Amino acid sequence: MVAVRSDTDQPDARAAFFAAAPVGTAAGAPAVDLSVRIGNLTLHTPVMPASGCFGPELGALIPVGELGATVTKTVFGSARGGNPVHRLTEIPAGMVNSVGIPSRGPAGYLDELHPRYAALTVPTIISVGGHRVSEYAPVVAALGEHGAAYELNVSCPNLDRDGTDIGSDPAAIRAVVAAVRLVTDRPIIVKLPVLVASIADCALAAEEAGADGVCVANSIPAMPLAALTRRPILGNVIGGLSGPAIKPIVLRLVWLASRAVQIPVIACGGVESVEDALDYFSVGASAVQVGTASFARPFAAVEVARGLRERCLIAGLGSIRELLELEAAL
Amino acid sequence: MSIDTLDERRTADAARRAAAAQARVCAEADAAALDGLISVRPRQAGPRPQPVWDDAEVLVHEPVGERYRRLVLASSTIAHTAQAGQFVMLTVPPSGGDRILLPRPMAIHRRRAAIAGTPERPGTPGTIELIYGIVGRGTRALAAVAVGATLQVTGPLGRGFEFAAGAASALLIGRGVGICGVMGAAEDAAALGIRTTMVLSGQRPEQLLGRADCAELGVRVLEATDRDGSSALTTLAARLRDHFDASTPERTPPDVVMVCGAGVLARLAAELGAFWGVPVQASLEAHMACGLGYCHGCAAPVRTDASVEGPLVCADGPVFDARIPIV
Numbered sequence: 001m002v003a004v005r006s007d008t009d010q011p012d013a014r015a016a017f018f019a020a021a022p023v024g025t026a027a028g029a030p031a032v033d034l035s036v037r038i039g040n041l042t043l044h045t046p047v048m049p050a051s052g053c054f055g056p057e058l059g060a061l062i063p064v065g066e067l068g069a070t071v072t073k074t075v076f077g078s079a080r081g082g083n084p085v086h087r088l089t090e091i092p093a094g095m096v097n098s099v100g101i102p103s104r105g106p107a108g109y110l111d112e113l114h115p116r117y118a119a120l121t122v123p124t125i126i127s128v129g130g131h132r133v134s135e136y137a138p139v140v141a142a143l144g145e146h147g148a149a150y151e152l153n154v155s156c157p158n159l160d161r162d163g164t165d166i167g168s169d170p171a172a173i174r175a176v177v178a179a180v181r182l183v184t185d186r187p188i189i190v191k192l193p194v195l196v197a198s199i200a201d202c203a204l205a206a207e208e209a210g211a212d213g214v215c216v217a218n219s220i221p222a223m224p225l226a227a228l229t230r231r232p233i234l235g236n237v238i239g240g241l242s243g244p245a246i247k248p249i250v251l252r253l254v255w256l257a258s259r260a261v262q263i264p265v266i267a268c269g270g271v272e273s274v275e276d277a278l279d280y281f282s283v284g285a286s287a288v289q290v291g292t293a294s295f296a297r298p299f300a301a302v303e304v305a306r307g308l309r310e311r312c313l314i315a316g317l318g319s320i321r322e323l324l325e326l327e328a329a330l
Numbered sequence: 331m332s333i334d335t336l337d338e339r340r341t342a343d344a345a346r347r348a349a350a351a352q353a354r355v356c357a358e359a360d361a362a363a364l365d366g367l368i369s370v371r372p373r374q375a376g377p378r379p380q381p382v383w384d385d386a387e388v389l390v391h392e393p394v395g396e397r398y399r400r401l402v403l404a405s406s407t408i409a410h411t412a413q414a415g416q417f418v419m420l421t422v423p424p425s426g427g428d429r430i431l432l433p434r435p436m437a438i439h440r441r442r443a444a445i446a447g448t449p450e451r452p453g454t455p456g457t458i459e460l461i462y463g464i465v466g467r468g469t470r471a472l473a474a475v476a477v478g479a480t481l482q483v484t485g486p487l488g489r490g491f492e493f494a495a496g497a498a499s500a501l502l503i504g505r506g507v508g509i510c511g512v513m514g515a516a517e518d519a520a521a522l523g524i525r526t527t528m529v530l531s532g533q534r535p536e537q538l539l540g541r542a543d544c545a546e547l548g549v550r551v552l553e554a555t556d557r558d559g560s561s562a563l564t565t566l567a568a569r570l571r572d573h574f575d576a577s578t579p580e581r582t583p584p585d586v587v588m589v590c591g592a593g594v595l596a597r598l599a600a601e602l603g604a605f606w607g608v609p610v611q612a613s614l615e616a617h618m619a620c621g622l623g624y625c626h627g628c629a630a631p632v633r634t635d636a637s638v639e640g641p642l643v644c645a646d647g648p649v650f651d652a653r654i655p656i657v
Contacts, residue, residue: 010455012384012407013482055624060380061484073624079637086617088627090432090468095619099626102639228350243431295619296421296433298383298484 017299018063032312033319034305036068036287038264039187039212041123041149043068043287046320047277047305050268050291051127051151051191052099056116058298064120066302071289072117074129074153076103077139084235089224094246095292096224098239101129106142114146123148125189128180131159133172137179149186152176152211155193155218167193167218170205177209187212189266192257194220194246199253200260207261215266215289216257217250243292244270251283258284272300274307281320282327360593364631366655367593367600368612370646371489379411381622383484386458391477394461397537398507399473401460401481408485409441409456414514415490415588415613415649418458419621421482425471432619434468435644436460437590438486439510440543441517458483461510461539487621488648491515491588491611493522500524501570501584502549503599505531505561508591509539511613511648515588520547527573527584529554531561531591563598570602583608589652593631600652612652616643 036046048069055073064070083100090096104112109126117124126147130136140150154167154176166172173190180188190206192199194217203214219240224233250269258265264286271277272293280288290301297303308320317323390402408418417437422430440459447453462469475481491514493500500519502512509530519526526547530538531554544551552573554561560569574583583606589599590613603610616628623645630647632640641647 010404010406012382012405014382014384053625055620055622057620057622057624061383061622073626081634081636081639082626082629085629085631087629088432088617088619088625090430092467093429093431095431097619097625097627102626104639228346229354230350231354244429292431292619295625296431297482 014061017302031318032309034308034312036264038149038189038266038287040185041187041212043123045305045308046281046287047301047308048125048266048287048289049294049301050289051153052101053291053294056113056120058294059116059120061298062302065122066305067122068287068305069123069125069148070117070120071125071151072109072113072127074101074103074127075106075109075139075143076101076129076131077105077135079103079105079108086234087236088239089233091224091241091245094222094241094243095295096222096234096239096241097219098234098236100236103129106139110143110146118146125149125151127151127153127191129153129156130166130176131156133160133166133175134179136176137183140180141183144184145186147184147186149189149212150180150184151189151191151215152180153191153218155191165193165195167191167202168196170201173202173205174209177206177211181210189213189215191215191218191268192253193218194249194253199256203257203261203265207263211263213264213266213286214257214261215268216254216285217269220246220249242270244272246270247276247279251279254280254285255283271304274304274311277304277308278311278320278324282324356592361631363593363597364614366633367597367652368614368630368632368650369653370641371492371611371649371651374489374492378489379413379416379486381485381487382407383482384408385480386483388475388477388479388481389457390459391475395537395539396534398461398463398539401462401472401475402457403460403481403483404455404457405483406444406456408438408483409458410443412438412441412458412486412514413490414492414518415511415590415611416486416488416514417621417648418460418483418485418487419618420460420472421484422468422472423475423479423481425474428467428471430468430471432468433482433484433621434462434472435487435615435618435621436462437507437511437514437613437648439513441514458485461507463507484621488644489646491518491613491649493518493524493586494609497522497524497585499582499584500526501574501587501602502526502528503531503587503589503591503595504528504540505591505595506533506537507539508595508613508615511590512588513540513543516544516547516549520549524585526550527552529566529570531555531566531595533557563594567598567602571605574606586611588649589613596652597654600654603652604654610652611649613648614643614650615648618644620644
């Protein structure tokens with residue numbers, strides 16, 4: 001086919017979405033303050049992508065500047081290739097992935113990916129992983145000032161402790177955070193796993209060791225089988241379940257963690273809409289991450305951010321806290 | 331339970347086990363066929379179009395043949411920028427209480443440019459045509475979408491098929507819905523004046539896609555079906571060697587082979603390519619979530635060192651070079 005532009009060309013919906021002035025920028029609109037502080041970092045809105053569910057490829061598809069931050073795929077200390085095919089599948093109300101977090105290490109990240117994140121105009125929160133307590137701090141040190149904050153992905157098997165998750169062991173969390181605290185002044189967020197004996201103890205361990213926030217939670221270990229052959233769908237057999245199916249599970253964890261610590265709790269689990277975000281804020285979250293929803297709707301996180309502002313404006317209130325107080329008083 | 335019912339249920343149960351065995355055999359054959367076969371194509375000569383997302387109106391949604399459904403979507407940006415062999419991610423709206431979480435990757439079967447309006451006649455937007463079979467929850471929900479509704483579509487995505495300068499003839503091979511993966515190459519070939527033969531392969535003649543498209547594009551068609559055995563690999567290979575033999579109207583091998591639809595067909599194409607000494611491009615399918623490269627869900631079947639990630643079907647493909655590995 002010969003591509004010929006014609007006068008009937010309609011702009012795509014993406015162009016219209018970019019062009020839409022965020023609600024609240026109109027003259028005379030009341031000031032809405034959605035900002036949130038995590039340590040010494042202020043985000044202009046409490047909405048960001050979940051690690052692994054965002055890439056700089058989205059810079060041209062959505063107005064990333066309307067997000068509070070970007071969060072990178074987890075960077076490990078050494079290069080790793082990821083898991084065999086299949087790496088993901090869908091179940092009712094959820095997705096199961098066993099991507100295995102391919103990583104080119106800190107040097108590869110800084111060379112290839114970071115410049116593209118840095119061009120996106122919002123703070124870059126770099127996710128860092130490790131398989132031993134000792135592996136996190138060297139990666140953060142190597143990344144230095146490039147991360148506006150560091151999110152420590154502790155949902156990794158601890159090779160020092162027979163493969164139990166680092167994040168399920170408060171002592172290991174404490175050791176990881178304390179070591180990272182020594183090498184960076186940037187905010188530290190600890191991303192906790194779902195399968196823990198006490199999320200309160202884990203969150204408290206992070207806070208006491210010097211973390212500036214906790215992210216609750218991560219995907220949940222799961223094992224999907226193929227309908228016809230009854231064999232594992234995933235090449236890795238086991239993957240992580242995410243999406244709307246896990247939201248009530250994570251709501252409970254966010255509620256428990258929020259009562260245990262003073263530092264901000266960032267909720268991550270099945271957020272698709274502004275209602276989901278407000279649910280999490282109502283049980284104590286200070287910010288939300290949007291993950292799986294972005295695959296079907298790349299603009300989902302921006303819609304949540306716009307929706308929060310809009311809901312405050314419609315109610316004539318200046319913050320999410322005031323909005324929730326109004327609802328609680330009903 | 332009556333004896334009849336029990337017999338019927340035993341028959342259905344046996345059919346189910348046979349289908350499971352067949353699915354397993356096909357998956358294992360495809361995996362074995364692709365082992366060592368594919369590699370990332372050299373850097374593209376021109377730029378790759380910038381993907382967009384669009385809320386595209388459904389202009390046509392109808393059955394095609396006895397197995398598939400055709401969707402024509404209005405999206406001028408994607409229609410005007412998509413390259414042969416590229417794909418889109420289609421977001422499936424909720425249907426009957428079922429919510430589909432991940433978008434579905436679909437090959438762009440046809441691209442049609444916008445037609446400018448005249449005082450007498452309104453213009454039409456650019457369109458893309460997608461064809462799918464109902465194979466699971468996602469496509470079942472998609473089948474319920476009405477004409478006039480809008481579907482969110484992201485694209486064009488991936489690395490497509492490319493003709494080398496000076497190519498004069500091409501052999502395209504498609505099987506099942508994979509015929510849609512190569513039809514874009516037939517469109518380009520028609521525009522470039524490249525003489526094209528396409529194999530339309532499938533289980534039954536009633537199911538074959540692409541006959542009308544090939545007629546419109548001036549593509550010579552070779553049908554191959556499981557029903558009459560003509561799709562069997564050795565039979566098909568022999569027929570294609572004969573077809574491009576010096577004694578046939580083609581008189582000379584094609585300058586390129588392009589294939590989509592099964593790993594075993596990609597291998598057959600690579601064997602033909604080696605026999606004729608011409609390059610082979612193969613389009614692959616994969617489960618994917620983002621279609622853009624950041625989710626890393628669609629690892630291509632390429633062996634790499636454990637510390638190195640292999641290519642991704644969405645970003646490095648879906649079209650790869652296919653060569654018989656040197657043992």
